[in-house]
Amino acid sequence: MSADLSPLSLAERHRDTLDQALETIRTRAYWSPYPEHPKAYGDAEEGRAAFEALLGGRFPFASEQPGTDGWTGGEQSPYGIELGVQYPHPDPDVLLPAMRAAMPAWRDAGPEARAMVCLEILARINARTHEFAHAVMHTSGQAFTMAFQAGGPHAQDRGLEAVAYAYAEQVRTPGSAEWVKPQGKRDPLGLHKAFTAVPRGIGLVIGCNTFPTWNGYPGLFASLATGNAVLVKPHPRAVLPLAMTVAAARDVLAEAGFSPDLVCLAVDRPGEGLAKTLAVRPEVRIVDYTGSTAFGDWLEANARQAQVFTEKAGVNTVVVDSTDDYRGMLGNLAFSLSLYSGQMCTTPQNLLIPRGGIGTESGPRTYDEVVADLAAAVDKLLGDDARANALLGALVNPDVKARLEAAPGMGEVALASRAVAHPDFPDAVVRTPALVRLDTAKPDAEAALMAECFGPVAFAVAVDSTDAAIRLLGRTIREQGAMTVGGYTTSPEVERQLVEVCQEECAQLSLNLTGGVYVNQTAAFSDFHGSGGNPAANAALCDAAFVASRFRTVEVRRPA
Amino acid sequence: MSADLSPLSLAERHRDTLDQALETIRTRAYWSPYPEHPKAYGDAEEGRAAFEALLGGRFPFASEQPGTDGWTGGEQSPYGIELGVQYPHPDPDVLLPAMRAAMPAWRDAGPEARAMVCLEILARINARTHEFAHAVMHTSGQAFTMAFQAGGPHAQDRGLEAVAYAYAEQVRTPGSAEWVKPQGKRDPLGLHKAFTAVPRGIGLVIGCNTFPTWNGYPGLFASLATGNAVLVKPHPRAVLPLAMTVAAARDVLAEAGFSPDLVCLAVDRPGEGLAKTLAVRPEVRIVDYTGSTAFGDWLEANARQAQVFTEKAGVNTVVVDSTDDYRGMLGNLAFSLSLYSGQMCTTPQNLLIPRGGIGTESGPRTYDEVVADLAAAVDKLLGDDARANALLGALVNPDVKARLEAAPGMGEVALASRAVAHPDFPDAVVRTPALVRLDTAKPDAEAALMAECFGPVAFAVAVDSTDAAIRLLGRTIREQGAMTVGGYTTSPEVERQLVEVCQEECAQLSLNLTGGVYVNQTAAFSDFHGSGGNPAANAALCDAAFVASRFRTVEVRRPA
Structure with missing residues (x-):
């Protein structure tokens, strides 16, 4: 796919969607820009064919990731078929510095340009919802319809919601201000102040087996929209949907004039425990994790250089x-x-x-x-x-x-x-x-x-x-x-x-739910998924606390 | 002091100030409701006399704190005089449960009522700026004018700024929403949703020797305004200004119909290390700390049950x-x-x-x-x-x-x-x-x-x-x-x-500062104090990240 990804063109395409998302996280009313029904997404067979074309070979990235030291993978569908896809295994000593090097230009682009690029990534993913549905189904074991909805539009909703929160948070402080302090009869003191949202570093997203996209997108898009690079480490049994996501992000970033290495994939060799290695790297300053309480607690205790957002086990x-x-x-x-x-x-x-x-x-x-x-x-x-x-x-x-x-x-x-x-x-x-x-x-x-x-x-x-x-x-x-x-x-x-x-x-x-809404479903823009206030999770999807510490504001003061 | 502290009366007195603060944290222009010059604060000698009346005895709380197991204190002014004030030493097993018990009514009061009470506390403190100036001077060693300004109006500014951020954050989610999801030809799904900002628990404020009020107020007011109870553990050499602050808060809370135990004081016995004991109590869910890197790092590593905000050492x-x-x-x-x-x-x-x-x-x-x-x-x-x-x-x-x-x-x-x-x-x-x-x-x-x-x-x-x-x-x-x-x-x-x-x-x-603004001064509502993004501090005073995780949002969904 190729399109005009100039800032103006992106804003024309996506600014209204962002504004509606910003409005909806305030009203918490029902809204989604991504239809739920498969009919909205064109030819189902094309989607299936695109999925099947990915099986049994190296996952095709348009641009190679830096620091790839071999290929790995071994996903087995819960439906019994062998996926047989191979993914790049990273050398963190090469990959992480390359990702860091990509960040200053992304930082300088500013919150709106970043939001627009994120929405373009989501739009590309949305257009391939049929293909994603098969990938989610054959990694999570979800039935097709659920994989289509929860792994497709609902996950995209959660990604967009995170972009909206991230954007809102960054623009609460103006880009600049004139500060004039009266001094009685003397001349007032005057300063020109410039404020820039700066990223933390690399955000590590550690995916889960059951909802690779739905649980992965909020952290991925929240970190990316706030100027960070994002390294996605999927669950070894649910790589494909996140590999497709990373590839889509890399394509859009490159087409929009940024380094594709702002979003990279890292896949374990069997039994390697790559997440543990990556999570404590000094370059990694944000970790998003969904999975067991044991590993979530380990991350909170050990990834001390990072902001750690976890969703762990609970008893409902x-x-x-x-x-x-x-x-x-x-x-x-x-x-x-x-x-x-x-x-x-x-x-x-x-x-x-x-x-x-x-x-x-x-x-x-x-x-x-x-x-x-x-x-x-x-x-x-x-x-x-x-x-x-x-x-x-x-x-x-x-x-x-x-x-x-x-x-x-x-x-x-x-x-x-x-x-x-x-x-x-x-x-x-x-x-x-x-x-x-x-x-x-x-x-x-x-x-x-x-x-x-x-x-x-x-x-x-x-x-x-x-x-x-x-x-x-x-x-x-x-x-x-x-x-x-x-x-x-x-x-x-x-x-x-x-x-x-x-x-x-x-x-x-x-x-008293007795109709067509179920306790296990939460809708983006309206429901909070988790509270962040009990042992099941230290964060909620999505609120300001989920995004506010992913960036910092640097101020430069000069005499007016 | 006694006044009408009904919600209506408080809103009449303080709502405009809050609105102006909300506006200014968006524009980052110059503003303060608290004048800097001593002349604005009435009789200087009365303030000095009020300060001197506190010396050499038990600090007078209008209402006794629960769980007081003796009195302690031993402040020596950097100017050479003995303060000789005694403060309550707490039994945490009694004090902390009493503080927790005070929280539900404070939570139920809602963000605006809490903000108004906080502004009344600040107004009471502001009216006693002369008295506070002496207390800050004789604990920090600041010269009188600086103690007056930095320990008085500038500290009050930082407290108000934290209240404004806390309020803004809590009301970004509406109190309720009607959610109606279309279902094609079938009836739409409808839910009534109620959202409540709920506190974390007890916020522990660990004060510093040099700026007891300026560095203490942001955490104190941010935690209180978000519905938490606050326990203030001052530096053993700079207790008095924070004891006066706690007393003012207790008075206002009681007059407004809340439990005064929402704000309490905890003072060390010599060499006791009370902060370490309190910081890891399960009831303590927020810690604000200014001081050495060694203890700040200890808190970040050990007070794992809490959100920990630290300002530590740095090299400028x-x-x-x-x-x-x-x-x-x-x-x-x-x-x-x-x-x-x-x-x-x-x-x-x-x-x-x-x-x-x-x-x-x-x-x-x-x-x-x-x-x-x-x-x-x-x-x-x-x-x-x-x-x-x-x-x-x-x-x-x-x-x-x-x-x-x-x-x-x-x-x-x-x-x-x-x-x-x-x-x-x-x-x-x-x-x-x-x-x-x-x-x-x-x-x-x-x-x-x-x-x-x-x-x-x-x-x-x-x-x-x-x-x-x-x-x-x-x-x-x-x-x-x-x-x-x-x-x-x-x-x-x-x-x-x-x-x-x-x-x-x-x-x-x-x-290029060459005039009357100095690199060491930061103005509330406009400048960020620290960035939270380098080893000197993990938080900035004040931004959304400083307040957003002090509360959580609980949602209750019911069929419409």
Whole structure:
């Protein structure tokens, strides 16, 4: 692709989109410039063909990265096919200085030019959404539709949102100011002051297996838009979507007259642990990470030369007190547990249900009834294999499968997981979620409740009362962290207590969702993903704190 | 003092001031609501009497702090008098939970009410500026006028600036939003979303000896305005101004219907190291610190449960290449070196002068001439003892005196320090600055150059060339950090290089100051104090990054 990427032309194409994004992060209303439906994106088969053309060879970069000391890669699709793509393995002693050398011109371009280039990168990615959907599907195991939406327009939304926050933050201080201080009868003091947003250094983005683009774009675009170079270190099992992203960024940067080395890719050799090496390099001044708590904590403790933004593990809770739409609640919960086989950081894990039952619009339901009805709702939702495949996707890796297989040992199984055959991919590991009964009165419940069991396992937890549920919710957020909290209640007092505990422990709360919005989904420009205030994450996507420390302001004062 | 502190009354009194502050942090023009001249503050003798009434007894809090397990204190004025004030020593196991318990009501009050209460606190402090001036003078050793201005209105400016940034940041997200997502022919999805700024926890402010209020207020007010409780742990030698501040805050909070325990004081027993204990308490989620690099680094490494904002040591450089106002330059530098005996974190230390001399409007000057002329300028500035006392103040503590006395051993003395007698305080240790010649060609220069020598010692450093000076400047910022950089040049190319190195290494640059503005002074609302991007400080006073992570936003979503 080639186009006029002069500053004027870029601004003409993208300034309105940026302005709308700036407006929407203020109103938090619904908006997206990137359509969700595949029909908006031209020929699906072309996208598939472009994806397939990438398989089984060296990933084609238009311009070679500096410091490439060999090629590596070994992605295996959760759907069973071998991707066979090879990516550059970096020599950091060559690559990082080359990236640093590219920064001054990018810094001097200023916040608006950087934002426009970022929006052009996103536009190029958006135009290839079909191709990205296949790449995300075959690395994350997401079903195609989800890979298309969450890996495509929704991820692009999160990238654009980060650009908007970054731009807004940089232009809050003017480029220059005249400062005139009265001195009574004497002449006033006068200074001319110039302010420049300067980057920190190199931003390292450490990608995850499940949402390589959705979780990777905010950090990537926030760092790039604030003048930093960005080195992307994908999860070894989910390289392709980020390699495509890096290539798109490099193309646009080069065409716009900047060094493509402002965005580079770094891929591990098997077992190498490259992220650990890169994260503590002095050139790396920002780290964005999504993944395990253990490595997130390691980064926070060791990458001390950098600003470290982490999204780690958490235990998400739903408190079920009462509802005036029992069927809607069950359907909504069943969907939340099933979507992408529960492999979202936002999927509920612990459903806290009073042992004495709950109130509904048609009278009380016992704990046993609620559990049985929920199990039935999941069963019904996933009863048809085609629909089950479209919702569940595949298990992302053998660890998830192992956890699922261990679930029956954790309590009494209310709903067993079953294998679903995939019509196109016989080796895909597709499983429905397991629902396991726990009771806080029993000694073995605590260990299961108070640890993340990532994957398609949910616990229907019998608790003494709604009060006890809310106390347990608070302790769970405080000790384990939570990306999401759900609550169902018709009682204003219970609602007040749920809000209070979420404000006290800093977690995002969804109340009484019974329709087509699910606790595990957050919309860019409107919802905050994570709070940054509990152990599940030290940052939220996206807010000013996520961008404000990625750059600094240098002032030059001269006599007026 | 008692007044109507209803929300309406507070808004009437302070909303315009907040709006003007919000406007000024955008324009960076000159503004302050707090006059600088003592005449604006009523009876000077009343202020002195109020200060003297505090001496020699227990500090009078209107309401007792919880968890006080005894009283402690032992401040000795740098002017030689014993303050003899006793302050509460805390039992953290009682005090911290009491502070936490005060937070929900403060959180629920919302950003505007909190800002108004903070402005009322600042107004009360402002009205007592005379009294504060004496307290700052007799703890920091600043001369009265400086203690009055820097410890009074300028500190209040920095507090107000932090409130403005905090307010702006919290209200960027609306209190609520209606989110409506179209679904083609189906009904749109609709959610009502409520957003609440929630505090982190307790903010710990660890004060410094030299600028207890100026350096303490930004963190104190930023944390308080974002809904946190604030525990102030002053430097053991500079407690009184912060105790007065805490008392004023407690009074206003109580009168406005909040718990006074939102702001508390914690004072060390001698040698106790209370800051270390408090900084790692789980309740403490924010730390603001000004002081040594060693303890700042310790806090950053160990107070991992908290957001840590530090201002540490640095080595400030002035590059002298050329000037078209030689006399103005000498006068400006002489003043900068003399003000508060060089005991500002912004005072220049290394004056880099090409060995071959510099250009001036009346022809070249050799290195020797520049050094001799600068020495003469300092001598002339401080020739009169009354004027010297008014500029210098007293040495803040014996460490500074010891460093000054060791200075002659570091190189050839170009200007010896002399003792100045103080007419009112015979025991005050008042000293003029020493100017010591170093030469980068000699092996002993490196160690002296590359370490902070805090106090009235400056080095006139002979360097190979302006190019060499700029390279040394870059290395000094990178390795040692810098709060300020100065430069004198008539060459556009040298100016460009100075700007480039300061942008690259992230330091604040003042060029060609020859009049009544000095490199060591930064004005609130307009200048950034520190950059947060080099080793001297991890934060700047004040920007969005200084406030944005002090609170988090909790969202509650409900079906519309």
